[in-house]
Every structure is written in structure tokens, then in C-alpha cells.
Amino acid sequence: MMSKVYNDYFIDCALIYSFMSRILCLTCQRPKKACICAFTTEINNDIHVVILQHPSEVSQTKGTVALLAKSLQSCQVIVGEVFDGDALLLEVLAQYHAVLLYPGEQAQDLNQKVLFALTERENNSGDDEVNRKPLCLVILDGTWKKAYRMFMLSKTLQRLPQICLPEYLANAGQYHIRKVAKKNALSSLEASCYALALLEAGSDFENISPDKVGKYQPLLNKFQEFNRFQLSFRPEQSITSRKSDDS
Numbered sequence: 001m002m003s004k005v006y007n008d009y010f011i012d013c014a015l016i017y018s019f020m021s022r023i024l025c026l027t028c029q030r031p032k033k034a035c036i037c038a039f040t041t042e043i044n045n046d047i048h049v050v051i052l053q054h055p056s057e058v059s060q061t062k063g064t065v066a067l068l069a070k071s072l073q074s075c076q077v078i079v080g081e082v083f084d085g086d087a088l089l090l091e092v093l094a095q096y097h098a099v100l101l102y103p104g105e106q107a108q109d110l111n112q113k114v115l116f117a118l119t120e121r122e123n124n125s126g127d128d129e130v131n132r133k134p135l136c137l138v139i140l141d142g143t144w145k146k147a148y149r150m151f152m153l154s155k156t157l158q159r160l161p162q163i164c165l166p167e168y169l170a171n172a173g174q175y176h177i178r179k180v181a182k183k184n185a186l187s188s189l190e191a192s193c194y195a196l197a198l199l200e201a202g203s204d205f206e207n208i209s210p211d212k213v214g215k216y217q218p219l220l221n222k223f224q225e226f227n228r229f230q231l232s233f234r235p236e237q238s239i240t241s242r243k244s245d246d247s
């Protein structure tokens with residue numbers, strides 16, 4: 001009798017434990033242990049951001065788009081691989097003058113001249129309705145290979161004006177979670193923050209640098225904390241870093 005009671009007790013405990021470990025944070029919908037809410041911040045971006053996310057990125061717990069989308073006040077995520085005829089993207093294109101952040105062959109380095117041309121277009125609207133649309137920044141979220149695929153498969157994307165980040169920002173990545181410690185390997189979050197900071201900088205353009213990103217700096221700081229948080233789940237990583245600290 002006694003052992004039956006104990007058995008039931010242990011089964012109950014096991015059930016409760018398995019239930020608890022699957023409880024999701026109501027805000028970010030992730031398991032409590034992996035909740036990202038502490039790493040989000042509120043940023044009132046002027047330029048709307050549209051993230052086209054490859055389906056394989058959606059379940060990436062290390063992905064940075066969740067953090068970005070939760071922090072930016074004006075941001076939407078559209079999941080897909082081929083975007084020709086995509087109803088949500090068509091809606092965006094009807095409403096905004098979309099600029100694609102992608103280092104394609106047609107891409108213009110985002111410098112003051114390009115910025116001037118983009119913002120002048122908005123101010124000198126005249127009667128042309130197309131030109132009066134506000135700017136919006138479109139970003140492809142996926143590995144380089146996946147982003148290339150999305151771009152090549154979507155004529156709609158190829159027709160958008162392309163911009164890329166100037167070199168001093170493009171190589172400033174802090175993204176150590178995925179082993180992409182190579183040049184030009186920014187996370188979607190960093191790339192978006194840098195591009196937005198430049199596009200919204202106006203006469204402050206020259207003052208934007210990898211560690212002076214205006215109102216986007218708090219999010220980049222949070223992102224660094226998020227990196228450390230993710231690395232803390234890797235025991236072998238912390239051992240190596242401790243070893244290198246000792247030496």
C-alpha cells in the first residue's frame with residue numbers, strides 16, 4: 001500500500017516536472033528556461049522593417065529575429081522562400097518604398113550620397129504618389145546560402161533597390177553563437193540596427209560607428225548579453241574560455 005502511494009507520488013512529480021519544463025513564457029512563447037524577454041528593449045524606429053525569414057530559421061532558438069522583432073516598434077516578419085506574389089509583401093510594396101538590404105551585384109554601399117538620394121526622393125515627392133511613400137527596409141533572414149536562394153527565386157526582390165552596409169559596419173559582427181566568425185557575417189539583428197541607424201541618421205551620418213549606433217545601441221547591448229546567455233548553455237565553451245582567461 002505504502003509503495004503504491006509513493007509510486008503515485010513519484011509519477012505525479014514526474015508529470016508535474018515534465019509539464020513545468022514545457023511551460024511557455026506568455027510573452028515570447030518560448031520555454032521559460034529559454035525566455036528572451038529580458039533581452040528585449042523598446043525602440044521607436046522611424047523606418048518600418050520587414051524581415052523575410054526563411055522557414056528553416058523559424059525554429060532557430062539562437063536566431064536573432066525574435067529579439068529584433070520584439071524590440072522594434074515598427075517591424076513585421078514574413079516567413080517564406082519564394083516571395084513572388086506573396087500577399088503580405090505585396091501589401092508592403094503598395095504602402096512603402098522598399099529598399100532591400102542585400103549585398104547583391106546591384107547593391108549600393110550605403111553612404112551619404114545614397115542616403116541623400118533615398119530621403120530626397122521622399123521629401124521632393126511632388127505629385128507622384130509612388131515617390132511619396134515612406135521608406136521601408138527589407139531584410140532577408142537565413143544563412144548566406146538560404147538568403148541567396150530567396151533572392152534568386154524571387155523576381156520581386158531582385159527588382160527592389162539594393163543597399164549594403166559600408167565595410168566599417170559590415171565587418172563589426174558580435175555574433176558568436178553560430179560559428180561564423182568571418183568577415184561580413186553580421187546577424188540579422190546587427191545588420192538591421194546598423195542599416196536603420198544610417199538611414200535615420202541624417203546629418204549625423206558620420207557619427208555612426210560599430211559602438212555608436214544612436215538609439216539602436218541599447219538593443220545591440222542587449223544582444224551582447226543575449227550572446228553570453230546563449231553561450232552559457234554550452235559547457236565546453238565556458239571551459240575553453242575559462243582556460244584562455246587563465247593563460
Ligand SMILES: [Zn+2]
Nearest residue numbers: 025028035037
Ligand atoms: Zn519570454
